[in-house]
Amino acid sequence: MFNSSSERLVAVLREWIATAPAGSQLPSTRTLVANHEVSPVTVQKALRILTGQGIIESRPGIGTFVRSHPVARAHDHAWQTAALGVVQRPLPELASAQRATPNDVISLQSGYPDRDLLPERLVRSAFSRVARSDAVLQRTPAAGLPDLQSWFASELGAITAPGLSAPAASDVVVLPGSQSGLGSIFRSLVGAGKPMLIESPTYWGAILAAAQVGVQLVPVPAGPHGPDTGQLDRAFEQTGARAFYAHPNFANPSGAQWSPEVSQRVLEILKNRGAFLVEDDWAKDLGINAESSPMAARDDSGHVVYLRSLTKSVSPAVRVAGVIARGPARERILADNQAQSMYVSGALQSVALDVVTQPGWRTHLRSVRQQLATRRDLVLDALAQHLPEAHVEQVPLGGLNLWARLPDATNLVQLVRDCEMRGVAISAGDSWFPAEPTGRFLRLNFAGPNPGAFNQGVEIIGQVLRA
Amino acid sequence: MFNSSSERLVAVLREWIATAPAGSQLPSTRTLVANHEVSPVTVQKALRILTGQGIIESRPGIGTFVRSHPVARAHDHAWQTAALGVVQRPLPELASAQRATPNDVISLQSGYPDRDLLPERLVRSAFSRVARSDAVLQRTPAAGLPDLQSWFASELGAITAPGLSAPAASDVVVLPGSQSGLGSIFRSLVGAGKPMLIESPTYWGAILAAAQVGVQLVPVPAGPHGPDTGQLDRAFEQTGARAFYAHPNFANPSGAQWSPEVSQRVLEILKNRGAFLVEDDWAKDLGINAESSPMAARDDSGHVVYLRSLTKSVSPAVRVAGVIARGPARERILADNQAQSMYVSGALQSVALDVVTQPGWRTHLRSVRQQLATRRDLVLDALAQHLPEAHVEQVPLGGLNLWARLPDATNLVQLVRDCEMRGVAISAGDSWFPAEPTGRFLRLNFAGPNPGAFNQGVEIIGQVLRA
Numbered sequence: 001m002f003n004s005s006s007e008r009l010v011a012v013l014r015e016w017i018a019t020a021p022a023g024s025q026l027p028s029t030r031t032l033v034a035n036h037e038v039s040p041v042t043v044q045k046a047l048r049i050l051t052g053q054g055i056i057e058s059r060p061g062i063g064t065f066v067r068s069h070p071v072a073r074a075h076d077h078a079w080q081t082a083a084l085g086v087v088q089r090p091l092p093e094l095a096s097a098q099r100a101t102p103n104d105v106i107s108l109q110s111g112y113p114d115r116d117l118l119p120e121r122l123v124r125s126a127f128s129r130v131a132r133s134d135a136v137l138q139r140t141p142a143a144g145l146p147d148l149q150s151w152f153a154s155e156l157g158a159i160t161a162p163g164l165s166a167p168a169a170s171d172v173v174v175l176p177g178s179q180s181g182l183g184s185i186f187r188s189l190v191g192a193g194k195p196m197l198i199e200s201p202t203y204w205g206a207i208l209a210a211a212q213v214g215v216q217l218v219p220v221p222a223g224p225h226g227p228d229t230g231q232l233d234r235a236f237e238q239t240g241a242r243a244f245y246a247h248p249n250f251a252n253p254s255g256a257q258w259s260p261e262v263s264q265r266v267l268e269i270l271k272n273r274g275a276f277l278v279e280d281d282w283a284k285d286l287g288i289n290a291e292s293s294p295m296a297a298r299d300d301s302g303h304v305v306y307l308r309s310l311t312k313s314v315s316p317a318v319r320v321a322g323v324i325a326r327g328p329a330r331e332r333i334l335a336d337n338q339a340q341s342m343y344v345s346g347a348l349q350s351v352a353l354d355v356v357t358q359p360g361w362r363t364h365l366r367s368v369r370q371q372l373a374t375r376r377d378l379v380l381d382a383l384a385q386h387l388p389e390a391h392v393e394q395v396p397l398g399g400l401n402l403w404a405r406l407p408d409a410t411n412l413v414q415l416v417r418d419c420e421m422r423g424v425a426i427s428a429g430d431s432w433f434p435a436e437p438t439g440r441f442l443r444l445n446f447a448g449p450n451p452g453a454f455n456q457g458v459e460i461i462g463q464v465l466r467a
Numbered sequence: 468m469f470n471s472s473s474e475r476l477v478a479v480l481r482e483w484i485a486t487a488p489a490g491s492q493l494p495s496t497r498t499l500v501a502n503h504e505v506s507p508v509t510v511q512k513a514l515r516i517l518t519g520q521g522i523i524e525s526r527p528g529i530g531t532f533v534r535s536h537p538v539a540r541a542h543d544h545a546w547q548t549a550a551l552g553v554v555q556r557p558l559p560e561l562a563s564a565q566r567a568t569p570n571d572v573i574s575l576q577s578g579y580p581d582r583d584l585l586p587e588r589l590v591r592s593a594f595s596r597v598a599r600s601d602a603v604l605q606r607t608p609a610a611g612l613p614d615l616q617s618w619f620a621s622e623l624g625a626i627t628a629p630g631l632s633a634p635a636a637s638d639v640v641v642l643p644g645s646q647s648g649l650g651s652i653f654r655s656l657v658g659a660g661k662p663m664l665i666e667s668p669t670y671w672g673a674i675l676a677a678a679q680v681g682v683q684l685v686p687v688p689a690g691p692h693g694p695d696t697g698q699l700d701r702a703f704e705q706t707g708a709r710a711f712y713a714h715p716n717f718a719n720p721s722g723a724q725w726s727p728e729v730s731q732r733v734l735e736i737l738k739n740r741g742a743f744l745v746e747d748d749w750a751k752d753l754g755i756n757a758e759s760s761p762m763a764a765r766d767d768s769g770h771v772v773y774l775r776s777l778t779k780s781v782s783p784a785v786r787v788a789g790v791i792a793r794g795p796a797r798e799r800i801l802a803d804n805q806a807q808s809m810y811v812s813g814a815l816q817s818v819a820l821d822v823v824t825q826p827g828w829r830t831h832l833r834s835v836r837q838q839l840a841t842r843r844d845l846v847l848d849a850l851a852q853h854l855p856e857a858h859v860e861q862v863p864l865g866g867l868n869l870w871a872r873l874p875d876a877t878n879l880v881q882l883v884r885d886c887e888m889r890g891v892a893i894s895a896g897d898s899w900f901p902a903e904p905t906g907r908f909l910r911l912n913f914a915g916p917n918p919g920a921f922n923q924g925v926e927i928i929g930q931v932l933r934a
Contacts, residue, residue, distance in 0.1 A: 004833075007758075018629045051727050052760030054628050075632070077769040077794025079741045083709040084795055088658045091806050112606050124598050127814065131594030137587060139579050139783035161521050162485040165542070176643055176786070179809045191555045192659060192681075205809070212806040214659075242550040260518050274546045293519030302544040316606035317814040319643070327544025328551060339558050339679040340807070342646045342672070347594065347784040348812060366471075 126354035144174025152322035226258030255396020285313035382458035573924035593821035611641025619789035693725035722863020752780035849925035
């Protein structure tokens with residue numbers, strides 16, 4: 001328990017002091033030495049520690065005394081209100097996807113894949129291997145573990161269009177999760193008070209990161225084939241924005257994938273406007289009927305800043321993401337990321353690299369694809385059967401979510417609350433809109449635990465909606 | 468290598484396309500089926516992938532063609548200059564402490580403890596245990612693993628002054644390292660454009676985090692017994708600042724520890740001014756001749772926001788820190804930290820908790836204390852012997868650094884460069900000043916590898932200085 005004899009003495013004296021009236025004189029050093037069988041040095045050290053803690057005070061030539069101390073009381077932190085002032089940049093409330101749900105609840109709201117969808121065996125063996133390596137004791141370079149940088153670059157390089165130069169390992173910055181990457185990218189490319197275009201609806205975490213940075217969001221409506229490119233071009237022109245945040249593949253929440261025509265047109269607009277696309281390829285490993293086809297694979301002039309996380313496909317405990325950017329943009333992102341987090345745990349980077357380079361990784365991804373297809377279709381069938389009022393415009397080709405529109409008269413707040421009372425957790429779609437929602441939507445996540453209960457869950461939603 | 472037969476076909480076709488002139492027609496589906504012994508579904512899938520990648524295009528009723536593609540060329544990212552504009556908030560350059568040094572260099576500049584000073588056995592066994600636990604597969608609550616929150620609270624509670632209420636687990640927010648904690652705290656308590664008082668000299672990472680947030684730093688000079696409290700009070704009055712960042716124990720870089728009188732006076736000033744102290748207790752586990760005696764242990768009215776990192780004492784690969792704050796301040800810090808990083812890897816939190824709750828942890832800390840004392844004294848002796856020009860005002864009672872003043876005529880840039888040429892890595896003190904340096908200082912870190920070479924390193928510094 002105790003570090004040393006002086007610490008032991010400190011503990012004994014603290015007990016005595018706790019019951020002594022303020023101003024009581026402590027026994028002399030000589031007495032303490034005798035009573036506690038310690039050396040005078042130990043006594044001096046203990047008294048120094050207690051003095052440092054503000055518990056006793058020494059009056060030279062007189063003795064050592066218990067300081068007057070206030071009676072324990074209810075805390076009053078009201079003074080902080082004046083010191084803190086009003087919130088400069090209000091942050092949106094956390095979406096329900098971030099809340100934990102009890103085990104006995106049917107969850108259609110999780111933001112993270114269920115354990116069945118994770119490469120458990122690979123993750124455990126990677127942690128065991130890394131435990132024996134030097135990665136658990138070392139600091140890594142700020143831009144990341146070189147081998148992991150190479151891996152991120154090679155993944156994108158393997159699908160880069162012919163004639164374009166593939167990204168280099170040095171174009172990669174490894175991040176402690178994509179959330180901090182979004183912050184760094186928005187600060188680096190846009191900055192406080194400046195406009196940024198953003199698909200609507202889109203990932204609430206991106207809306208949150210933008211709010212934290214103080215970016216002015218300009219929503220651009222997106223449908224099953226991608227954003228409305230006419231509106232996109234007009235928004236660039238009218239706002240002077242130089243960046244556009246989007247999910248070209250398996251958009252969260254809608255599951256949409258940009259058509260080749262939209263992709264081509266967006267690239268033209270970016271070049272024409274001298275603007276960045278912040279491509280959040282969050283579901284790269286979560287394709288169902290299609291592969292992710294990143295915009296970054298069609299650009300080598302630095303217009304696309306590409307963000308890819310491993311948190312959802314490797315494990316929620318392995319907070320590792322990579323951003324691929326070229327030119328000055330990459331330098332700014334790296335500098336910002338360093339100021340924000342210095343570097344990413346080398347242990348987590350090594351675990352991530354170990355998992356994605358095992359032969360079992362590809363096998364795992366194939367199995368996930370099958371499972372996601374089954375889970376998605378379970379919910380789709382349940383919707384058709386029990387909730388015909390819900391309209392799903394886009395059957396997602398990848399990702400973890402269904403985006404279902406409900407009748408305009410639906411009271412979403414009440415629906416979510418009543419479903420929760422009946423043991424079904426769902427997310428109102430409002431959190432996925434950067435501005436006012438354009439309709440009443442539910443985001444139904446099909447990656448949560450216990451897919452066998454999805455049908456019953458949707459049935460309950462239907463009952464509650466009609467009640 | 469390949470996920471499926473369609474991926475294999477994609478790879479084959481990409482090779483063919485890479486050498487084909489733009490506009491070439493691809494073989495028909497029937498031909499591809501026959502030549503590659505695959506199903507028509509596979510061919511269609513491969514063609515869809517290539518279309519998605521922008522490599523081919525289909526002209527309905529005619530056939531599929533290789534798209535025109537630009538010749539690989541040198542990248543021109545000049546357009547980004549206009550899109551990015553000038554840097555809104557210039558970040559200071561990274562201090563030399565963050566640079567890696569080659570193995571054959573005598574390093575007196577590291578910012579992180581050498582491997583000999585880390586609890587290697589504890590860290591490895593913690594990672595092995597955690598590999599078998601559920602922590603490697605789960606997401607944790609945003610405020611941290613409850614047991615780790617409790618541990619952080621109990622560490623401070625054990626030394627809280629009698630009569631004051633000890634912090635609760637719910638006052639703790641677990642952070643992915645103290646750097647991101649500094650950002651969250653500065654954003655939450657101060658905000659962009661607002662003033663914050665800061666000890667001078669102080670940790671360059673805090674100066675960096677403040678620059679990123681856009682905080683206006685107001686330096687308060689600090690000596691061997693702490694800050695000049697007269698100047699501190701005046702700076703609060705003149706600037707209207709509501710927060711003060713400081714290291715009351717084992718200050719980085721100077722090693723100073725606030726005297727009980729200074730501590731008491733600072734608390735009075737904080738109460739009087741309705742202000743926060745951001746106490747960075749970075750060397751809590753690195754006391755040498757004294758224990759850390761945190762200001763937070765003498766305050767329960769929410770004036771002290773207490774930051775403690777485990778990265779330096781557990782392992783640089785275990786990026787885990789905790790902040791203890793009470794009242795609305797804690798809510799703001801938690802919300803900001805969530806917007807910045809969502810949550811901290813549960814695997815790293817579990818490893819940290821495992822290490823600090825092993826019986827071997829206390830033994831390890833005692834051994835570190837001995838080693839640091841020896842290392843510090845080695846450098847002090849070497850300074851007396853080889854570099855009498857250096858003045859060390861404060862023999863550090865804890866921490867990892869000596870702060871040595873050199874004659875005012877010293878050309879620090881040249882000294883550092885010339886020492887580097889002679890194989891000795893040292894840090895010019897300028898990075899530790901929020902504003903202009905007040906003298907020519909070296910920060911000599913005594914926690915780097917190979918302490919046996921410290922004497923020779925200091926001898927070389929002396930030779931270079933006198934050359």
